[in-house]
Amino acid sequence: MRLIVQACILGLLTGGVYALMASGLTLAFGIMRVINVAQGAMIILGAYLSFSAFTVLHIDPFLSILLVAPVVFLLGTVIQLAFIRPLRENERQQLSLLVTWAIALGIEGVLSVAYSTTYRSTITSYADRSWQILGYHVSEVRVYAFAISVVVLGALSLVLSGTRFGRAVRATVQNPASAALLGIDEKRIAALGFGISVATAAAAGAVFGMVWPFNPGSHYDLISRLLTIIVLGGMGSLRGTVVAALFMGVAEAVFSVTISPTWAPMSFFIVLIAILVVRPQGLFGVTERGAL
Amino acid sequence: MSRIRPIGLVRAAVVLGALTAFPFLFPANWIVNMAVFTLMYAGLATSWNLLGGYSGYLSLGHVAFFGIGAYAIAIAFQHGGVGSGYVPFLVLPLVGIGAAIIALPIAWVAFRTRGPTFAIVTITLLFVAQQLAFNLRSLTNGSQGIGMAVPPFPAATYERPFYMAMLALFALSLLCCWYLRGSKLGLMLFAIRDDEDRARGVGVSTEAAKLLTFALSVGLTAMIGGVWAYYLTFIYPQFAVDPLITIGAVLMVYLGGKGTLWGPALGAGLLVPAQQYLAYRLGASELYLVGYSAVFLVVILALPRGIIPSLTDRIAGLRKGGTGSEVPAESGIGVAVSQGVRS
Numbered sequence: 128m129r130l131i132v133q134a135c136i137l138g139l140l141t142g143g144v145y146a147l148m149a150s151g152l153t154l155a156f157g158i159m160r161v162i163n164v165a166q167g168a169m170i171i172l173g174a175y176l177s178f179s180a181f182t183v184l185h186i187d188p189f190l191s192i193l194l195v196a197p198v199v200f201l202l203g204t205v206i207q208l209a210f211i212r213p214l215r216e217n218e219r220q221q222l223s224l225l226v227t228w229a230i231a232l233g234i235e236g237v238l239s240v241a242y243s244t245t246y247r248s249t250i251t252s253y254a255d256r257s258w259q260i261l262g263y264h265v266s267e268v269r270v271y272a273f274a275i276s277v278v279v280l281g282a283l284s285l286v287l288s289g290t291r292f293g294r295a296v297r298a299t300v301q302n303p304a305s306a307a308l309l310g311i312d313e314k315r316i317a318a319l320g321f322g323i324s325v326a327t328a329a330a331a332g333a334v335f336g337m338v339w340p341f342n343p344g345s346h347y348d349l350i351s352r353l354l355t356i357i358v359l360g361g362m363g364s365l366r367g368t369v370v371a372a373l374f375m376g377v378a379e380a381v382f383s384v385t386i387s388p389t390w391a392p393m394s395f396f397i398v399l400i401a402i403l404v405v406r407p408q409g410l411f412g413v414t415e416r417g418a419l
Numbered sequence: 420m421s422r423i424r425p426i427g428l429v430r431a432a433v434v435l436g437a438l439t440a441f442p443f444l445f446p447a448n449w450i451v452n453m454a455v456f457t458l459m460y461a462g463l464a465t466s467w468n469l470l471g472g473y474s475g476y477l478s479l480g481h482v483a484f485f486g487i488g489a490y491a492i493a494i495a496f497q498h499g500g501v502g503s504g505y506v507p508f509l510v511l512p513l514v515g516i517g518a519a520i521i522a523l524p525i526a527w528v529a530f531r532t533r534g535p536t537f538a539i540v541t542i543t544l545l546f547v548a549q550q551l552a553f554n555l556r557s558l559t560n561g562s563q564g565i566g567m568a569v570p571p572f573p574a575a576t577y578e579r580p581f582y583m584a585m586l587a588l589f590a591l592s593l594l595c596c597w598y599l600r601g602s603k604l605g606l607m608l609f610a611i612r613d614d615e616d617r618a619r620g621v622g623v624s625t626e627a628a629k630l631l632t633f634a635l636s637v638g639l640t641a642m643i644g645g646v647w648a649y650y651l652t653f654i655y656p657q658f659a660v661d662p663l664i665t666i667g668a669v670l671m672v673y674l675g676g677k678g679t680l681w682g683p684a685l686g687a688g689l690l691v692p693a694q695q696y697l698a699y700r701l702g703a704s705e706l707y708l709v710g711y712s713a714v715f716l717v718v719i720l721a722l723p724r725g726i727i728p729s730l731t732d733r734i735a736g737l738r739k740g741g742t743g744s745e746v747p748a749e750s751g752i753g754v755a756v757s758q759g760v761r762s
Contacts, residue, residue, distance in 0.1 A: 162535045221477050224538050229715035236708030351546040354539045396547045407531040
């Protein structure tokens, strides 16, 4: 029982980071109906950039988010303009999967050349510290990681609900044709939205690098988890994504202590199969275009 | 619907005849080695096209079944000898049928989704297969991989049996594609690709058509995986279930022309030698990944419909004697509208 509670705490903290990673995927899917298979690679890119900022410039990984996220935001906007926008409307859904997969390969290749394929980890002075709460170990760095994820997610939802840009994004998600009629520049929204979605990935990557070791190939592992999460949450629902991410974080941790750590990644796929059999539209899925 | 057109028959006879003669004309080991991989990808791309090209369902997890085929052959022959060396080829049909049977329940679950969600589910399939290959140690020997006996083929023509096996599987995939195109099942698939709901509405048993095609497509893929494993005689999880294999085959389909008969093979014929050359020049360095990604982006952005459809359009346009190639062929509405304007 103790073990399971401990696993739930750990899983919840991990789930918060998953939520940040997957929310970008959901945002991009909501706006453009594009599934960004390169999201995992963007996370790893963020992890490496923050690793470099830490080892070379001695910037704390959490602070480095302020540096890394804008860089990756620009990269994402350029990718959207150069590779996703030119795709024809009726083929965009299919071709964007392949295009973003190719981008993921490209990023993996560049990172392998720049950093080699050995596993890295951003190890801060507080990496090994932990608090004792009611007799349970709670790793400090994981709590910070969770907190940062909540902050970034909160900022994202504030932007979406409170600003003019956010309203334009939500209008585009709900009904692109009417949004365009009302004078919203859908193309601009798509480019900026894609930039934001990968910037959240980079922010999550900085956090990821502090908690888990990574190498350029780690993005495959990540993207398989994230894709499961967005299917589980119901494609395009931000609330569903957060709930699904927390749920999967806990499920994975509990699976790991009760059954076997080597089989823990399978928990994602078992849940995925179950959800497809029972409720193919996901937890919060809607059959029509959703509200983010 | 006339099934066999003389020109098609001649084309198939010439290409397959030339391919059969190839290793006798160019017997150097390294050339035949490259040809084995070219034919392997031609087969993979052609069998992927059965599902992806004809029904429009984009599967990115076919390599899971490639891995299943590879492991089936490797596990079956890891301890015992391979006799004269031809036994593993003879059990390939069993591997294909086995993989097709395994695929049915998996496909049933995956086909509960459509469009991009289906693609996601197939991507996760790839990771499931990789996980199983790593974790089922008693069966797959985990990350250490499985070795098989090296077949007693003469060194000078060592590649030839593998070449012929790959050629046979490629020809079989091609035959399936060709047969499907004119069959009732093929028409069902085209109807699904164009509008699945309407197809179901008019009484097409879409579920059966999709399941059958998925099983056929991955059965062929698994057999090719089996030959590949036997050729290498040593397989690891990360090579047998390498995402690059699927993505490579898909790229070749798009390059040659999705949904066409010869397009995937043409794509393989162009890309695999280039890929082998790149790998040779850039060595094991990951720059190779960057080159691959660049080729991919160029193909998708510059030639989204592939070589064969673009060429046939151009030729049709020339025959009409105008710039008729501007009519968007794949969109029925577009054609109707442009014709409406003209009349």
